[in-house]
Amino acid sequence: MADIFELFKKISTGTDAVKGKPEYLVVGLGNPGSEYERTRHNAGFMAVDRISERCSCSVKQSKFKALIGSTTIAGHTVLLMKPQTYMNLSGEAVKECASFYQIPAENIIVISDDICQDVGRMRIRKSGSAGGQKGLANIITHIGTDAVPRIRLGVGKKPTPEYDLSSWVLSRFSDEDMKLIIPRLDDTFESVKLIIEGKLEEAMGKFNGKK
Numbered sequence: 001m002a003d004i005f006e007l008f009k010k011i012s013t014g015t016d017a018v019k020g021k022p023e024y025l026v027v028g029l030g031n032p033g034s035e036y037e038r039t040r041h042n043a044g045f046m047a048v049d050r051i052s053e054r055c056s057c058s059v060k061q062s063k064f065k066a067l068i069g070s071t072t073i074a075g076h077t078v079l080l081m082k083p084q085t086y087m088n089l090s091g092e093a094v095k096e097c098a099s100f101y102q103i104p105a106e107n108i109i110v111i112s113d114d115i116c117q118d119v120g121r122m123r124i125r126k127s128g129s130a131g132g133q134k135g136l137a138n139i140i141t142h143i144g145t146d147a148v149p150r151i152r153l154g155v156g157k158k159p160t161p162e163y164d165l166s167s168w169v170l171s172r173f174s175d176e177d178m179k180l181i182i183p184r185l186d187d188t189f190e191s192v193k194l195i196i197e198g199k200l201e202e203a204m205g206k207f208n209g210k211k
Contacts, residue, residue, distance in 0.1 A: 022070065022079035024196055025103050026051065027094055029112040029135040031170075032084045040155035041169040043113040043181065044135075045082050047153065050185035051192060052080055064100070066093040074196045079103075083135075090135040091142030098143060105143055109195055110150040111188060112136050115169060117154025120180030124151050124191055124204045149200060151191055153184055 028048030029041075036042050052059045052069055059069035059080050066083045079101070083093035098108060112133050117123060127147040130137035140146045156177070158168045173181060187207050194203035 020077045022101050022103060023076045024073070024078045024107045024109065025081060025094070025098060025101075026078055026109045026192055027081045027083065027090070027111065027139070029087060029090055029110065029133075030082065031086050032082075036170065038172045038178070039170050040113055040115070040173060041087060043153040043155055044111040046181075047111045047151070047185050047188040048080050048082055051189045054186075054189045055080075064093050064097040066097065068097070074193050076196050078196065087135040088138055091138035091140070094139045095142035105145045105147050106149065108139075108143070108148050109192055110136055110139060110148055111192075112150065112152055113155045113169065114152035115155055115157060115165075117152065117156075119154055119156040119173070119177045120184055121154035121209060122151060122184050122187060122191075123154075123208050124195075124200070125149070126200055149195055151188055153181065153188070155181075 026048065028044035030036065030043070030045030031041060048059060052071070055071040055073065057069045057071040057080070059067050059082055061068050065085050066081045069080045071078050071080060079097065081093065081097065083090040085092050094108065097103070112135055114123060114131070114133070116131065126149055129146060130140055136150060139148065155169070158165065191203045191207050194200065
């Protein structure tokens with residue numbers, strides 16, 4: 001009976017089995033594997049997981065070197081993606097998917113961690129450099145433009161200048177950090193919705209620097 005109820009839920013929400021060609025691609029960056037769960041570098045994965053919960057869809061289909069799921073946001077067909085190539089090669093999955101569905105760069109929304117911001121802050125930009133984020137840099141290289149909307153989630157600066165960067169981004173959020181970042185995951189969904197509605201400037205004004 002549980003399966004029947006779940007089926008009715010999916011039919012009523014209309015978000016788990018979306019028909020039609022995706023118009024937007026929302027990419028959360030991170031590293032696959034349980035050993036990387038709740039690490040700072042996986043903030044993008046966490047955001048996509050929260051978006052999928054809000055949309056009552058799953059991101060479990062394996063395709064384009066990634067896990068993907070299709071949903072509807074603001075009346076548009078959206079593909080949610082978690083690349084499984086590891087962070088530094090994220091562009092391979094994005095390029096393959098975007099080319100297959102002919103999704104333009106301005107309709108690719110990338111969500112990643114940002115070590116230049118305190119935990120619980122976020123920054124939205126329409127385009128620009130990767131700012132040292134290697135996954136985003138790889139995406140820019142593969143699609144050939146930096147005109148990619150991006151949402152950067154603050155994960156905190158290194159404790160000291162000498163602290164190894166790799167060790168820092170692969171460290172897990174503390175319980176206190178999680179209390180700060182969880183509200184931003186919901187804000188990420190709202191930001192994506194505004195961007196898809198063509199209100200990127202509004203999203204920037206509403207969420208940039210919010211804590």
